[in-house]
Amino acid sequence: xxxxxxxxNGKSYTHEVADNLLLIDYIRDVIGLKGTxxxxxxxxxxxxxxxxxxxxVKSCQILAAQADGSEITTVxxxxxxxxxxxxxxxxxxNHAVQCGxxxxxxxxxxxxxxxxxxxxxxDEEIKDYIHGNYCTCTGYKPIINAIKxxxxxxxxxxxxxxxx
Amino acid sequence: MYPPQFKYxxxxxLKEALEIMNSHDDVTVLAGGQSLLPLLKLRMIAxxxxxxLNFVNELKYIKYEEEVLKxxxxxxxxxxxxxxxxKEFVPVLSETAHNIGDLQIRNRGTIGGSIMEADxxxxxxxxxxxxxxKVKLKSLNGxxxxxxxxxxxxxxxxxxxxxxxLTEVIVPKNNYKFLIEKYAxxxxxxxxxxxxxxxxxxxxxxxxxxxxxxxxxxxxxxxxEIEEIVKGKKVEDIDVDxxxxxxxxxxxxxxxxxxxxxYRKYLTTALFKKMVIKLFEKEIKKEES
Numbered sequence: 239x240x241x242x243x244x245x246x247n248g249k250s251y252t253h254e255v256a257d258n259l260l261l262i263d264y265i266r267d268v269i270g271l272k273g274t275x276x277x278x279x280x281x282x283x284x285x286x287x288x289x290x291x292x293x294x295v296k297s298c299q300i301l302a303a304q305a306d307g308s309e310i311t312t313v314x315x316x317x318x319x320x321x322x323x324x325x326x327x328x329x330x331x332n333h334a335v336q337c338g339x340x341x342x343x344x345x346x347x348x349x350x351x352x353x354x355x356x357x358x359x360x361d362e363e364i365k366d367y368i369h370g371n372y373c374t375c376t377g378y379k380p381i382i383n384a385i386k387x388x389x390x391x392x393x394x395x396x397x398x399x400x401x402x
Numbered sequence: 403m404y405p406p407q408f409k410y411x412x413x414x415x416l417k418e419a420l421e422i423m424n425s426h427d428d429v430t431v432l433a434g435g436q437s438l439l440p441l442l443k444l445r446m447i448a449x450x451x452x453x454x455l456n457f458v459n460e461l462k463y464i465k466y467e468e469e470v471l472k473x474x475x476x477x478x479x480x481x482x483x484x485x486x487x488x489k490e491f492v493p494v495l496s497e498t499a500h501n502i503g504d505l506q507i508r509n510r511g512t513i514g515g516s517i518m519e520a521d522x523x524x525x526x527x528x529x530x531x532x533x534x535x536k537v538k539l540k541s542l543n544g545x546x547x548x549x550x551x552x553x554x555x556x557x558x559x560x561x562x563x564x565x566x567x568l569t570e571v572i573v574p575k576n577n578y579k580f581l582i583e584k585y586a587x588x589x590x591x592x593x594x595x596x597x598x599x600x601x602x603x604x605x606x607x608x609x610x611x612x613x614x615x616x617x618x619x620x621x622x623x624x625x626x627e628i629e630e631i632v633k634g635k636k637v638e639d640i641d642v643d644x645x646x647x648x649x650x651x652x653x654x655x656x657x658x659x660x661x662x663x664x665y666r667k668y669l670t671t672a673l674f675k676k677m678v679i680k681l682f683e684k685e686i687k688k689e690e691s
Contacts, residue, residue: 240410257410257452260439279403280440284506293480293509299439300510303410304432304456347505369589370504 242306246271247315255302262286264302265312273313273342277372284371287343288312294350296370313342316349324391325349325384334384336375343371348385352392359389405442409451416460416540416569422453424542424565429453431567433476433515436507461514461569466491469575475514475568480505482513492573494580494600498529501582504590514568520554520621522656523592525584527554527622528614530573532598538570539563547572556620557656578602578610581681583673587660593617594661595670599677606637608682615649615670619656625649637682646675 239254246269253268265274265288277285279298286297289311316323322330325348335341347368351359359367364382373381411429413419422429430449432438433456441447455461461476466487473482482488482499489496502508502516502525516526517537530550538547542565550571553560562568578600585595596616602609611632616622628648632640655666 240412258405258408258442260405263404279443281436281507284504287506290509294506295509296436296506299436299507301405301410301432301435301439301454303412304435304454366589367505370506 240303240306242303244305244307245309247311257301257303259302260298261288261300261302261305261310262297264305265297265310268302271312271314275339275342277339277343282370282372283340284343284347284368285340287346287371289346289350292350292354294347311346311349313345316345323349324395325352325388328388328391329381329384332380332384332387334376334380340371340373340375344368344373344381347371348388351385352389355389359386361386403443405439406445406448408442408449410454411451412454412457414457416458416567419453419455419458419567420540420542420565423567426451426453431455431515431518433518434478434511435515436503436511437515437519437521455567464488466575471495471573471575473513473571473573475570476512477514479503479508479511479513479516483508491575491577492533494529494533494576494578494582494598495573497580497582498525498598501525501584502590507590513571517550517553517571518560518562518568520556520558520560521592522557522619522621523596523617525593525596525616528596528598528616528624529582530571531622531624532600532612532614533573533576535574536572537568538572539566540569541565541567545569551624554621576600578612579681581677583677585669585673594666595655595673596622597670597673597677599674599681601632601681603637603682608632608635608637608640613649613674615653617655617666617670619654623652625652627652640678640682642675642678645678646671649674 241254243252265271275285277283281296281299287294288297291308325345329335361382364385428449429451432452432454461474463474464485465472479499479502483496516524535550536547537553555561580600583597584593586593598614600612611629614624650671653667655663657663
C-alpha cells in the first residue's frame with residue numbers, strides 16, 4: 239500500500255492505495271467521480287483524460303501513487319455553482335455530443351486549450367491537439383466547432399473581466 | 403485492465419535510485435509510463451518491483467555546455483519540443499519529439515524512458531543515431547558514456563547492466579538542414595516507415611550527410627555507406643535512383659498486420675527519394691534565384 243495526498247477538483251484527499259491502482263480507478267472507485275471514462279484502456283482513445291497540475295494526461299496510464307502531491311481536475315470540476323462551464327455550454331450549443339462517452343475527455347482537452355493557447359486556433363491546429371482523443375459518433379466537425387466557439391466565449395469573458 | 407501485482411518503490415533522489423537499482427534483483431524503472439503501463443496491463447512484463455523516478459528532480463534538466471546539449475533522462479517529450487535551447491541548437495530533436503504520440507502522451511513520456519524501451523518503431527532512435535548522440539549510464543560504481551547506436555542492441559534490448567540507470571542524453575549541437583518523414587496510418591501511431599536525413603551544405607557542396615532509418619529489424623540503422631557516397635559531392639551530381647537502390651538493399655523492415663516487409667521497403671525507398679530531392683533541390687533553387 240502507498241499513502242497518497244492529492245487534490246481533486248480543489249478538494250484535498252489522503253488515502254492508502256494499492257501499489258498497482260491506476261489513477262482512473264482511484265478517481266472513479268475511491269473518490270467516486272464517475273465522469274472520467276475508461277475507453278480503450280491502452281492509452282489511445284483519451285476518454286480518461288484529466289488535468290494533472292494543469293496538463294492533460296491519460297489517467298489509465300498513470301498509477302495513483304504517481305499522482306501523489308498533484309492537483310487533478312476532472313470533468314466534475316468544470317461546472318461552477320451548478321452552472322455549466324462555457325466549454326460544456328459550447329459543446330451543447332454546437333451539437334458536439336452524440337453518445338457522450340468521449341465527451342469528458344474532450345471537455346478536459348478543451349479546457350486546457352482555451353486556458354493555455356493565447357491565439358485563435360485554426361482547424362488544423364485543433365486537429366493536431368485533439369488527435370489523442372477519439373470520437374466515433376460525430377466525425378469531429380461539431381467538436382472542432384465547439385472548441386472554436388468555446389475559445390471565442392473564453393476570450394470574450396476575459397475581455398469583460400479585465401476592465402473590472 | 404489492471405496491472406499485475408508489484409511493489410511500488412519511489413526514489414526521491416538519484417542516490418536513492420542507484421542504491422535500489424544496485425540491491426534489488428527484479429526491479430523495472432518507471433519513467434513516464436506511457437509504454438510501460440500498457441505493457442504491464444497486457445501482461446507482456448510482470449516485474450516484482452517498480453521504481454518510480456518521477457520524483458527525482460535531478461533528472462529533469464536541459465543544459466547547453468561547450469556545443470553539447472545535456473538532457474536529463476526524465477525530461478518529457480513536450481519539454482523537448484518546447485525547449486528554446488533544443489529548438490536553437492538541435493532543431494531536429496525538437497521536431498522528433500513533436501511527432502510522438504499525442505499531447506497527453508508527450509506530457510508524461512520521457513526521452514530516457516523511450517530510449518530504454520528501445521522499441522525499433524519509436525521516434526527518437528533514428529534521430530539520435532543521426533546526431534551521434536550518447537547516453538550516460540550511472541551506477542554506484544561509477545558511470546560510462548555509450549553511443550545510442552551501440553547502446554540499443556535489438557528490439558526492446560539495450561546493453562544496460564545490472565545496477566545501472568540511464569541518467570542523461572548527450573547530443574552534440576547540430577544545425578544541419580534536416581527532414582524527418584514518418585509514415586503512419588493515423589497521426590501519432592508508430593511508424594510504418596521512418597527516415598531522418600540531415601545535410602550540411604555550402605556553395606552547393608554537401609560537406610556532411612547523415613541518414614538513419616527506423617522501424618527496422620533488429621533495430622534502427624544508420625547507413626554510413628550511403629553517407630560516404632554523398633559526402634563531398636556537388637548537389638547536382640547526386641544520383642537519386644542509384645542511392646535509392648543502395649538503400650533498398652540494406653532495408654530489413656519489421657513486418658506485422660499493418661504492413662508487409664515488401665510494402666515497407668517500397669514505402670521507405672519512395673519516401674527516401676522524395677526526401678533527397680526536397681533536401682537538395684531546394685538548395686539549388688535558392689542559388690539560382
